[in-house]
Amino acid sequence: MLSRVADSIYWLNRYVERAENVARFVEVNLNLLLDTSVAGMPQQWQPLVTTTGDRQLFEERYGDASAENVLKFLTFDSAYSNSILSCVQSARENARAVREIISSEMWEQVNTFYLWMKEAAENDYSLEQLYSFYPEVKMSSHLFAGVTDATMAHNEGWNFGRLGRLLERADKTARILDVKYYILLPSVKHVGTPLDELQWISLLKSASAYEMYRKRQRRVSPEGITKFLTLNSEFPRSILFCLLQAERSLHQITGTTMGSWCNNSERTLGRLRSELEYMTLEEVFDIGLHEFLDKLQTRLNTVGEHVYEDFMAVPLTS
Amino acid sequence: MTSLETYDPGDFYDELFASPGTPRPAAAELVRRIQSLPFAELQRRQDAAQKMLFKLGVTFNVYNDNQGTERIFPFDVIPRFVPYSEWEGLEKGLKQRIAALNCFIHDIYNDQKIIHDGVISREAIETAPGFLPACKGLQPPKGIWCHITGTDLVKDRDGSWYVLEDNLRCPSGVSYVLENRRVMKSSFPRFFDALDIQPVDDYASQLLEALLNLAPSNVSDPCVVLLTPGIYNSAYFEHSFLAQQMGIELVEGRDLVVADGYLQMRTTKGLRRVDVIYRRIDDDFLDPQAFRADSMLGVSGLMEVYRQGRVAIANAPGTGIADDKMIYAYVPQMIRYYLDEDQILQNVPTYLCEDAKQREYVLTHLDELVVKATNASGGYGMLMGPHSTDEERAAFAEKIKADPRNYIAQPTLSLSRVPTLIDGQFEGCHVDLRPFILYGKEVYVNPGGLTRVALRRGSLVVNSSQGGGSKDTWVVKESTC
Missing domain, CATH: 3.30.1490.270 (Dna Ligase; domain 1)
Structure with missing residues (x-):
């Protein structure tokens, strides 16, 4: 398979997943707001920008972290490369470059998603309308993933797609957990209050994890939720699950047996996955949740860089 | 006019009507069938056809549009009709012309006999921008230069055909021929039952054969690729479509590299050798070492690999010389000089x-x-x-x-016209025809070709960039009419 084609399918899936997850971040916060007003807490939009890692850019362009500014920045700002609009546009550009490789159903889905986003960007949405807007973004992304699984041969290209989607998802689940860390910071005294529990519940919901969590852990607790979203091997948005599946795709691409490695992508991803597999929650809290998530994101970035070096940037003499 | 009975062909050569209310005899059955459908039904099928094309993504990009907007090439459901007896003459004429042009291109980059014998002046050739000195002495595989040609033909007021231009570089439009036919088959299945319409669907197979014909004989499973300038090119849909139909890799210049003296493509498993390129970028951009140094689309060092015979390129670099409109004027002399025949198809x-x-x-x-x-x-x-x-x-x-x-x-020619649905009625619109000719083991002409139609009232310009549309072209055997 052409390196450029692998790269395009990988990024097509990453961008669709990223769009979905930005919608998830925003949704957590929108839902939190509904409850915080009751509890008399100030609205917090700043943490959302912080977790994207693009705070500086936001402050240069918008200044004040008002609800309106943050929503606009994260959703419809075509000049910000990680806004939902930009992600969907990049996904479509990548899809267009590999139209003859992916199924026409996949192309149609990502094209429809883009046309809908573009139209939405031209309208002025009220806050109320936005509550139903973000679930639509999530659904469009799910449709794309479903159509991909059901219509494209599960070949090398498909595996690059799954690799991209799951690496992206692992990163974003880590960031969603981190949102809670930032929101908690200014008001430690709230820990353990009913409001705190509401916040954790809405965080679970934003990862579509609430119902599955209840079935498994029953009581809502920070420990339980952290464990469920990082170390669970069955829930599809948990970080460990993502790494297990991503690793499987990587090995199907190279043909190397699981448990061994032939390049840096496999070595770094395999090491990260096995560390999580054998890690206890106590160890996570010993490191500190925020520090743990931060390091995890850095290591996921390293895996991404290796994937690029091993498959996309083929050196001239090989 | 919402009925063909009152359709007025006007002071033009109309391809369906000899005079108001009187169809040309060969087209009588087709006209009768169109008339049997209520106008509203035709209009409905027209709208459905357009929608289908949009959904299939049969689009072209508009230059200078940073939104990357794609538009469909407007499509008209009233078919272009070419009687088979006429087509036979066209086919013969096109084959003759391609044979002569191929001899010409080979000659001027090698022995230049035609210049030495005084048929064309050296100056006429060497002042043509399409003449590439870097191609001198090239010996392309099997002696074929112009593998894919899209010759533009028009029919004048008296009903005779003329060649307007030859297009030997990278002619586009064949994807519309194939997709238009697909849409017409689902729009008018019963017409296809009743009329003996020559099929066009084997184009992709013929093209693949013509390309495989160029691969070195010692390579058992040759790697053929289609080289595109990328997704912003106006014909990107066609590049993607043809690659898909032939099952070959669609590559951009940045996917290719010259290594170890061969052309190779970068894959996830390392470099892989490429044997044949169907290129859809212009000569100038093929190789920054040999031609335009600022080209980002081509592959550095490609021409040297080509010269060594380690990769085949279709069409061969240098064929642009034959697209020069001054060289065009000499085609009748070429036919006489190389083939010792009289031209079958007239030049304007x-x-x-x-x-x-x-x-x-x-x-x-x-x-x-x-x-x-x-x-x-x-x-x-x-x-x-x-x-x-x-x-x-x-x-x-x-x-x-x-x-x-x-x-x-x-x-000024008076281009022939065909009834066309415009603004809820029939209107005579000017058309031209671009048949596609492949030079493989033999010369193959896809029956029919792309009919472009000038949709602006009275306009003679049929180009997609300037308000043109297209029709399906039906070459119909008379016996069944």
Whole structure:
């Protein structure tokens, strides 16, 4: 398979997943707001920008972290490369470059998603309308993933797609957990209050994890939720699950047996996955949740860089 | 007019009607069938066909549009009709012409016999922008230069066919031929039952064969690729479509690299050798070492690999010389010189502005002639004499005097017309025809070709960039009519 084609399918899936997850971040916060007003807490939009890692850019362009500014920045700002609009546009550009490789159903889905986003960007949405807007973004992304699984041969290209989607998802689940860390910071005294529990519940919901969590852990607790979203091997948005599946795709691409490695992508991803597999929650809290998530994101970035070096940037003499 | 019974062919050659209410005999059955459908039904099928094309993504990109907007090439459901007996003549004529042009290109980059024998002057050739000195001495596989050609034909007022231009570089439009046919089959299945319409669907197989024909004989599973400038090119849909139909890799310049003396593509499993390129980028951009140094689309060192015979390129670099409109004027002489035959398909009479006498005639008859730049295509850089203003003619006269080699002139043809659905009624619209010819083991002509239609009322310009649309072209055997 052409390196450029692998790269395009990988990024097509990453961008669709990223769009979905930005919608998830925003949704957590929108839902939190509904409850915080009751509890008399100030609205917090700043943490959302912080977790994207693009705070500086936001402050240069918008200044004040008002609800309106943050929503606009994260959703419809075509000049910000990680806004939902930009992600969907990049996904479509990548899809267009590999139209003859992916199924026409996949192309149609990502094209429809883009046309809908573009139209939405031209309208002025009220806050109320936005509550139903973000679930639509999530659904469009799910449709794309479903159509991909059901219509494209599960070949090398498909595996690059799954690799991209799951690496992206692992990163974003880590960031969603981190949102809670930032929101908690200014008001430690709230820990353990009913409001705190509401916040954790809405965080679970934003990862579509609430119902599955209840079935498994029953009581809502920070420990339980952290464990469920990082170390669970069955829930599809948990970080460990993502790494297990991503690793499987990587090995199907190279043909190397699981448990061994032939390049840096496999070595770094395999090491990260096995560390999580054998890690206890106590160890996570010993490191500190925020520090743990931060390091995890850095290591996921390293895996991404290796994937690029091993498959996309083929050196001239090989 | 919402009925063909009252359709007026006007003072033109209409391809379906000899006079108002009287279909041409060969087309009588087709006309009867169209008339059997209520107008509203035709309109409905027209709308459905357009929607289907959009959904299939049969689109072209509009240059200078940073939204990357794609549009569909407007499509008209009333088919273009070509009787088989006429088609046989066209096919023969096209085969003859391609054979002669291929001999010509090979000759001028090698022995230049045609120059030494005084048929064409050295100057005429070497001043053509399409002549590439870097191609001198090239011996392409099997001696074939022009593998894919899209010759533009028109029918004049008296019903005779003329060749308008040859298009030997990278002609586009064949994807519309294939997709238009697919749409027409689902729109009018019963027409296909009743009429013996020549099928077009084997184009992709024929093209693949023509490309495989160029692979080195010692390679058992040759790697054929289609080289595209990328997703922003106006014909990107076609590149993607043809690659998919042939099951070959669609590559961009950045996917390719010259390594170990071979052309290779970068894959996830390392470099892989490429044996045949169907290139859809212009000569100038193929190799920054040999041609334009600023080209980002081509592959550095490609020409050297080609010269060594380690990769085949279709069409061969250098074929652009035959697209020069001044060289076009010499095609009848080429046919006589190389094949010792008389031309079957007529050229449009052409005045060469370089020649003082002919230039004088052109300058005094600008209001009757069409003047064209010799190296332009796509309907750009031309003056339509009868539709021009005094100022435009004066400006063009200056251009001709300043650079006579760059201009030719031809009498204004009255392009034939075909009834077309416009604004809820039938209207006669001018058409041209671009058949696609493949030079593989043998020469193959896809029956029919792309019919482009000028959808602006009274317009003669059929280019997609300037308000043109397309029709499905039906070559129909008479026995069943």
